[in-house]
Amino acid sequence: MATIVFLSMIVLLLLGFPMMVPLIVGATIGFFMMFNGFGQMETMVQQMMAGIRPASLIAVPMFIFAADIMTRGQSAGRLINLVMSFVGHVKGGLAVSTAAACTMFGAVSGSTQATVVAIGSPLRPRMLKAGYKDSFVLALIVNSSDIAFLIPPSIGMIIYGVVSNTSIAELFIAGIGPGLLILLLFSIYSYIYAVRNNVPTEEKATWGERLTSLRQAIWPMGFPLIIIGGIYGGIFSPTEAAAACVLYALVLEVLIFRTMSLQNVYDTAKSTGLITAVVFILVGAGAAFSWVISFAQVPQEILSAIGITEMGRIGVLFVISIAFFVGCMFVDPIVVILVLVPVFAPVVQSLGLDPVLVGTIITLQVAIGSATPPFGCDIFTAIAVFKRPYMEVIRGTPPFIFILLSVAVSMIFFPQIALFLRDLVFAK
Amino acid sequence: DTWRYAFEEALTEVQGVYAQKFKEEVEANSDHEIQLFPFGTLGESADIMEQAQAGILQFVNQSPGFTGALIPEAQVFFVPYLLPTDQEHLARFYKQSKAINEDFQDLYANQGLELLKMYPEGEVAMTTKEPVKTCEDLNEVKFRVMTNPLLVESYKAFGATPTPLPWGEVYGGLQTNIIQGQENPTFFLYSTKIYEVTDHITYTGHNNFTTAIMANKNFYDGLSEEDQKVIQDAAAVAYDHIVTYQKGLAEQELAKIKEAKPEMTVTVLSEEERQCFVDAAAEVEAKFIEMTGDSGKAILEQMKADLAATAE
Amino acid sequence: MSDEHDLQELDSALPGFLGVIDTVIGRVESFLLAVGVLLMALNTSANVLGRFAFGNSIFFAEELNRILIILITFAGISYAARHGRHIRMSAIYDAMPPKLRRVLMIAITLITAVLMFGLCYYAINYIGTQASRGRVLPSLQIPVWIILVWVPVGFFMTGMQYLLTAIKNMTSKDIYLSTAVLEGYDSDEETEV
Ligand code: NA
Numbered sequence A: 001m002a003t004i005v006f007l008s009m010i011v012l013l014l015l016g017f018p019m020m021v022p023l024i025v026g027a028t029i030g031f032f033m034m035f036n037g038f039g040q041m042e043t044m045v046q047q048m049m050a051g052i053r054p055a056s057l058i059a060v061p062m063f064i065f066a067a068d069i070m071t072r073g074q075s076a077g078r079l080i081n082l083v084m085s086f087v088g089h090v091k092g093g094l095a096v097s098t099a100a101a102c103t104m105f106g107a108v109s110g111s112t113q114a115t116v117v118a119i120g121s122p123l124r125p126r127m128l129k130a131g132y133k134d135s136f137v138l139a140l141i142v143n144s145s146d147i148a149f150l151i152p153p154s155i156g157m158i159i160y161g162v163v164s165n166t167s168i169a170e171l172f173i174a175g176i177g178p179g180l181l182i183l184l185l186f187s188i189y190s191y192i193y194a195v196r197n198n199v200p201t202e203e204k205a206t207w208g209e210r211l212t213s214l215r216q217a218i219w220p221m222g223f224p225l226i227i228i229g230g231i232y233g234g235i236f237s238p239t240e241a242a243a244a245c246v247l248y249a250l251v252l253e254v255l256i257f258r259t260m261s262l263q264n265v266y267d268t269a270k271s272t273g274l275i276t277a278v279v280f281i282l283v284g285a286g287a288a289f290s291w292v293i294s295f296a297q298v299p300q301e302i303l304s305a306i307g308i309t310e311m312g313r314i315g316v317l318f319v320i321s322i323a324f325f326v327g328c329m330f331v332d333p334i335v336v337i338l339v340l341v342p343v344f345a346p347v348v349q350s351l352g353l354d355p356v357l358v359g360t361i362i363t364l365q366v367a368i369g370s371a372t373p374p375f376g377c378d379i380f381t382a383i384a385v386f387k388r389p390y391m392e393v394i395r396g397t398p399p400f401i402f403i404l405l406s407v408a409v410s411m412i413f414f415p416q417i418a419l420f421l422r423d424l425v426f427a428k
Numbered sequence B: 001d002t003w004r005y006a007f008e009e010a011l012t013e014v015q016g017v018y019a020q021k022f023k024e025e026v027e028a029n030s031d032h033e034i035q036l037f038p039f040g041t042l043g044e045s046a047d048i049m050e051q052a053q054a055g056i057l058q059f060v061n062q063s064p065g066f067t068g069a070l071i072p073e074a075q076v077f078f079v080p081y082l083l084p085t086d087q088e089h090l091a092r093f094y095k096q097s098k099a100i101n102e103d104f105q106d107l108y109a110n111q112g113l114e115l116l117k118m119y120p121e122g123e124v125a126m127t128t129k130e131p132v133k134t135c136e137d138l139n140e141v142k143f144r145v146m147t148n149p150l151l152v153e154s155y156k157a158f159g160a161t162p163t164p165l166p167w168g169e170v171y172g173g174l175q176t177n178i179i180q181g182q183e184n185p186t187f188f189l190y191s192t193k194i195y196e197v198t199d200h201i202t203y204t205g206h207n208n209f210t211t212a213i214m215a216n217k218n219f220y221d222g223l224s225e226e227d228q229k230v231i232q233d234a235a236a237v238a239y240d241h242i243v244t245y246q247k248g249l250a251e252q253e254l255a256k257i258k259e260a261k262p263e264m265t266v267t268v269l270s271e272e273e274r275q276c277f278v279d280a281a282a283e284v285e286a287k288f289i290e291m292t293g294d295s296g297k298a299i300l301e302q303m304k305a306d307l308a309a310t311a312e
Numbered sequence C: 001m002s003d004e005h006d007l008q009e010l011d012s013a014l015p016g017f018l019g020v021i022d023t024v025i026g027r028v029e030s031f032l033l034a035v036g037v038l039l040m041a042l043n044t045s046a047n048v049l050g051r052f053a054f055g056n057s058i059f060f061a062e063e064l065n066r067i068l069i070i071l072i073t074f075a076g077i078s079y080a081a082r083h084g085r086h087i088r089m090s091a092i093y094d095a096m097p098p099k100l101r102r103v104l105m106i107a108i109t110l111i112t113a114v115l116m117f118g119l120c121y122y123a124i125n126y127i128g129t130q131a132s133r134g135r136v137l138p139s140l141q142i143p144v145w146i147i148l149v150w151v152p153v154g155f156f157m158t159g160m161q162y163l164l165t166a167i168k169n170m171t172s173k174d175i176y177l178s179t180a181v182l183e184g185y186d187s188d189e190e191t192e193v
């Protein structure tokens, strides 16, 4: 069954069907074959609803809305001007700032999709103007946003911790090392890219100019304050911080800067709704497809066929990495964790592997998978928000994926990348 | 045949241990095979319940707290101080109670489900950031509760600010102080690592977590008597197993928590200290009757009678 | 991502009275989208405010958001179909000669329409099942089936949009992505998505 399902999905995808079609057809074939007909299709509808149910998803439309208001108005521009007055003269400075902003925002908001929108939508036009190619910009945004999985709080790590009975606090600490390493490598690549493509730099701003930008950015500085201060300060959950940003953005743009009319606000809400729907129908269809894979016990069958119990430490870690990478190419990361972690649990235990190391490797693979074609929420979000074709969004990704995979492989051979900080903090 | 069985917890938690024993028994005594689907692999609690009602799953384990959306009377398990904390008394009660084995059996049957067993998962403990000695200590505390109206009422009556939050946001919420407390059975505090982000465990004796295993009714009724017996026997063996398994489980898990976090305080409230919680329970009971009417009241009375009958 | 310029309300491609109905439906969808998003922002921030200013969470805030997200998603998918905004991977499609593209587009839109109508049918059945079981939302205590009503409606309207696009492609010599949006690339900002 799995073969027929995957083949038909790939064919439909390549022929140019709307992306929801391969997912729906894949799930439908699964239901038809498992239940000998269409008798249980109601469960497919149920799972499409289940996919869009998680309360944390609400952060996505809220951040889309806030980012759109900020970008149409002046808030985003003023914040970027401030950053540019400090890094504009440095080769690759804007790209590095974008990567860092994505990492930080993603870390705090906990939502990679929200990051693509909130950081990507104001910064992409500026990077294009500065002379970066769009394929590079899109890939940088999508991949940097995925670092968010590794830096706490990370929903993927919480779920892994619960399923595998591992300390979530230790996982959180262990994710920071690889997360920052990836950011560093992305920054180096951005610098090399800027040098090789000779991306022009701006003239170095004077301290007077910097002060002016700072003064202009005073009001918009409330956004990082709401997000970082609000969430780490225990005032907001990420979802609520998103809604607070919407309110603050409305106050700034409608009342203080007076750049937006109520009609503009209404139109922005409408386009937010459209983007949300386009992404969420894929999230829903993806959930239905995930259910089929899980119900048919496809991963269990594949893994028992390759005889994982006879492999050594390195072999098992590679199989785990590949399984999660491939799984997340097609299926929702959370479901992949829930289904696969128990499958691997016995062999992880019998080899005495550190569950924190395994969890960090898995979280990294989940992050890579979300940015990897064919199916990835962050790719979908970028397509919907930036209105660029699928191929263009993924064209620039290979160097980034290469970096991510190198870190993943390094972590297998040098576990200290993940465990160094953990051992330090928990005195192991 | 291959039968499918989904539950709300991980394989190593109480529901998972029950499920594994049930599977072992069925497979040892028949030619049937059972596939287990732990927490989240086929959806949330409400999803697997619907799938069992649709006959896709043959067995489902759902706690009555979640079944309240379908069978309002099931919320009776959230009336504080109704169930005792004495595990042996509880074990007898679930086995012999008319309310459970007849009344609830019928209520579940109306929803297309054959109730096989209800069983305990352990006393519910509060974990908080600040120590709790009286109801006053809960004042201003944002206390996470499951999305269940009666549970919201309970914590309101206890003096806290009940904050319904999906489970996925609880760990992060405690870490960032959006909420300052939550409740769960002891083993769950350890397995879900909630102890890492709270500092005090308090036993007020207000509830004992109950869960239920059931089969799709059409499926069950269509089985041969022999197969039905295999299932009933397996459910009974798994019941005895889970009761034995849970003896000392709370102490064990508590010891693990203390080892991982020595500064954790554990408090069992005295009769005197828990008085204000007991007083508040009357309010919640009245609310339950208001919500469920005569049939809820009848079940409540029956449960009280059964509890008295099974007390030593 | 400011795209108000191409989210203008499109007049229906249908003739006469049907066209009027179609145009009205489009307006209703866009209204629901905007109001859904605004209500969600209001509901979520009111919940925070309630907790901090008055020490009270809105006990149904999460359920209200759940209702709104269903509304937004299913009002949105037909609105997105109307504007040709559903995500697709068109690299191979774009490389084909126009004749083949047209045939393929007709096949794509017809098959998608059939799928949408099928899902509409099963969504109606699902609602029926929910209604017969009497499941309610725990906090709001309203029947679950009510909040799902938008699901079959959304699937049906989306199916209609794809069906109309198929007809449009059969009867005209250009290739249409949706009833009103031509395939291809307007100015530098592609609307291919
Ligand atoms: Na994060």
Ligand code: NA
Residues within 6 Å of the ligand: A328, A329, A330, A368, A369, A370, A371, A372, A373, A374, A375, A376, A377
């Ligand atoms: Na992917």
